[in-house]
Amino acid sequence: MRAVEYTRADTLDAAVALLQGDSSAAPLGGGTTLVDLMKCGVAHPSRLIDLTQMPGHDDVEAGESVLRIGALCRMSDVAEHPEVRRRWPAVSEALLRGASQQLRNMATIGGNLMQRTRCGYFRDPSFTECNKRDPGSGCAAMDGENRGHAVLGTSGSCIATNPGDLAVALTAFDAAVHILGPDGHRVLSIDEFFPLPGETPEREHPLGHAELITAVEVPVSAAAAHSCYLKVRDRVSYEFAAASAAVGLEVLADGTIADARVALGGVATKPWREPGVEAALIGRPASAAVFREAAALAAADAHPRRHNAYKVELARRTVERALLTVSG
Amino acid sequence: MPGSRVDEGAARADIELRVNGVGHDLSVEPRVTLLDALRERLGFWGTKKGCDQGQCGACTVHVDGRGVLACLMLAYQAAGHEVTTVEGLAGVDGTLHPVQSAFMKHDGFQCGYCTPGQIMSAVACIREGHAGSDADVREFMSGNICRCGAYPNIVAAVREAAQREAAQEEAAGRARR
Numbered sequence: 001m002r003a004v005e006y007t008r009a010d011t012l013d014a015a016v017a018l019l020q021g022d023s024s025a026a027p028l029g030g031g032t033t034l035v036d037l038m039k040c041g042v043a044h045p046s047r048l049i050d051l052t053q054m055p056g057h058d059d060v061e062a063g064e065s066v067l068r069i070g071a072l073c074r075m076s077d078v079a080e081h082p083e084v085r086r087r088w089p090a091v092s093e094a095l096l097r098g099a100s101q102q103l104r105n106m107a108t109i110g111g112n113l114m115q116r117t118r119c120g121y122f123r124d125p126s127f128t129e130c131n132k133r134d135p136g137s138g139c140a141a142m143d144g145e146n147r148g149h150a151v152l153g154t155s156g157s158c159i160a161t162n163p164g165d166l167a168v169a170l171t172a173f174d175a176a177v178h179i180l181g182p183d184g185h186r187v188l189s190i191d192e193f194f195p196l197p198g199e200t201p202e203r204e205h206p207l208g209h210a211e212l213i214t215a216v217e218v219p220v221s222a223a224a225a226h227s228c229y230l231k232v233r234d235r236v237s238y239e240f241a242a243a244s245a246a247v248g249l250e251v252l253a254d255g256t257i258a259d260a261r262v263a264l265g266g267v268a269t270k271p272w273r274e275p276g277v278e279a280a281l282i283g284r285p286a287s288a289a290v291f292r293e294a295a296a297l298a299a300a301d302a303h304p305r306r307h308n309a310y311k312v313e314l315a316r317r318t319v320e321r322a323l324l325t326v327s328g
Numbered sequence: 329m330p331g332s333r334v335d336e337g338a339a340r341a342d343i344e345l346r347v348n349g350v351g352h353d354l355s356v357e358p359r360v361t362l363l364d365a366l367r368e369r370l371g372f373w374g375t376k377k378g379c380d381q382g383q384c385g386a387c388t389v390h391v392d393g394r395g396v397l398a399c400l401m402l403a404y405q406a407a408g409h410e411v412t413t414v415e416g417l418a419g420v421d422g423t424l425h426p427v428q429s430a431f432m433k434h435d436g437f438q439c440g441y442c443t444p445g446q447i448m449s450a451v452a453c454i455r456e457g458h459a460g461s462d463a464d465v466r467e468f469m470s471g472n473i474c475r476c477g478a479y480p481n482i483v484a485a486v487r488e489a490a491q492r493e494a495a496q497e498e499a500a501g502r503a504r505r
Contacts, residue, residue, distance in 0.1 A: 001359045002359070003357060003358075003359055004358050004359050005358060006358035006402065006404045028405075031400055031401060031405065032382060032397075032400050035361070035400045035401070035402065036381055036382055036400055039380070039381060040381075048358065048402075050404070050405060052405070053405075053408070076394075096467075099471070100385065100470055100471020100472075101395060101452070101453070101456075101458075101468045101469070101470075101471060102385060102388055102395045102396050102397045102449065102471050103382065103397065103400075103471065105394045105395055105396055106396050106397065106401065236466075236467075236470075237466065237467050237470035238470035238471055
């Protein structure tokens with residue numbers, strides 16, 4: 001690991017000012033991505049601005065209309081918050097299925113959204129081709145070991161999978177990301193927060209250098225209250241998703257689906273909402289046949305590579321099983 | 329230990345690391361991990377370096393009572409917080425922590441290299457109330473890899489230690505009433 005300076009920020013405003021004053025400084029949350037990538041030789045910040053020692057920004061507020069999660073909350077605390085478990089179970093489950101308890105105790109919610117892809121070519125600088133790490137250098141994953149890579153939202157430049165779990169649940173339930181920067185406060189929808197790679201895969205989010213996430217907000221909804229996060233992977237725990245689904249259903253007393261939310265993880269370059277699947281559910285009876293028919297519409301327009309075609313069918317089955325789980 | 333080193337050089341500053349209740353003044357670079365500071369500077373060799381990239385759990389310690397990976401935390405991040413290593417679990421008279429005793433009783437290890445990390449995770453797992461079933465123990469300790477495959481014995485040890493602790497708490501509760 002290269003030498004680095006370290007500064008503790010006392011407030012988020014101070015952190016923004018420190019970042020503004022040093023174009024190669026980086027904000028440090030739990031460090032579970034950044035310290036790792038510094039060791040891999042992928043990240044080389046000159047200075048770390050430690051955000052985690054300041055007071056505040058670590059509250060979970062479950063209000064009447066919205067859940068507000070401070071950016072410095074630890075994953076494990078949010079996962080076990082009784083109101084989150086009760087009213088946004090998919091959010092709690094997505095957090096609990098991510099990483100290990102040690103990592104969840106370290107990682108912050110803001111940092112979780114900022115985590116980088118687990119693409120092995122990105123993480124290993126001995127491979128010279130990686131458009132995400134070194135724009136214009138190519139993509140070794142295209143014809144390489146791409147079993148874990150994305151089939152949705154890919155481009156000719158990059159097929160790296162977004163590794164998040166929480167972000168998938170946030171995408172299903174229309175979360176907003178609150179941001180503080182030199183020009184003040186702004187809010188992005190979770191969809192805007194994760195751009196497609198296109199020709200600029202090095203740009204994984206629209207944050208400026210000195211902008212910081214301050215909080216994440218998730219609206220209250222009946223679908224969120226009747227939701228689940230299903231993560232399918234190579235082993236039962238402590239593994240990234242082969243495919244995952246955050247699903248929520250609002251079902252009326254007569255069995256008609258009034259609202260449906262479906263988002264995929266582990267198969268796309270960003271957390272992947274499935275409006276076509278949702279439209280095929282809304283207004284129809286909540287039955288196994290309807291679930292199967294709707295789930296078959298997931299992962300449309302997939303572009304598999306040599307080793308990851310299995311993800312298309314797996315994603316559909318994951319959605320179907322999640323729908324059965326949440327309605328059961 | 330081969331392959332393990334603390335980088336020396338450039339910017340130095342003093343921090344105080346509190347480990348097992350005792351403060352230690354340290355001059356280390358900001359890039360030094362808590363794991364390297366514990367092992368190479370302070371002699372807490374109980375904390376093991378396995379993968380050194382946050383995947384195996386051998387370096388698990390507690391910071392402010394919660395399990396964390398010392399290989400992905402900088403020593404500077406831990407300054408001002410209470411660090412507990414496996415050396416801090418036994419009583420001052422050498423009496424083993426109940427989780428340590430349970431690991432011995434159930435043979436919860438073979439080569440022993442992952443064991444300090446397993447034990448630190450087990451103590452946290454029980455304290456956080458996640459040791460109520462075998463499935464819970466497996467889930468909440470999945471970040472600790474054991475290449476010898478002692479998992480069934482580890483689960484048995486954690487479950488027994490948890491049950492013993494719960495029984496003691498109940499007895500203490502009865503005594504208070």
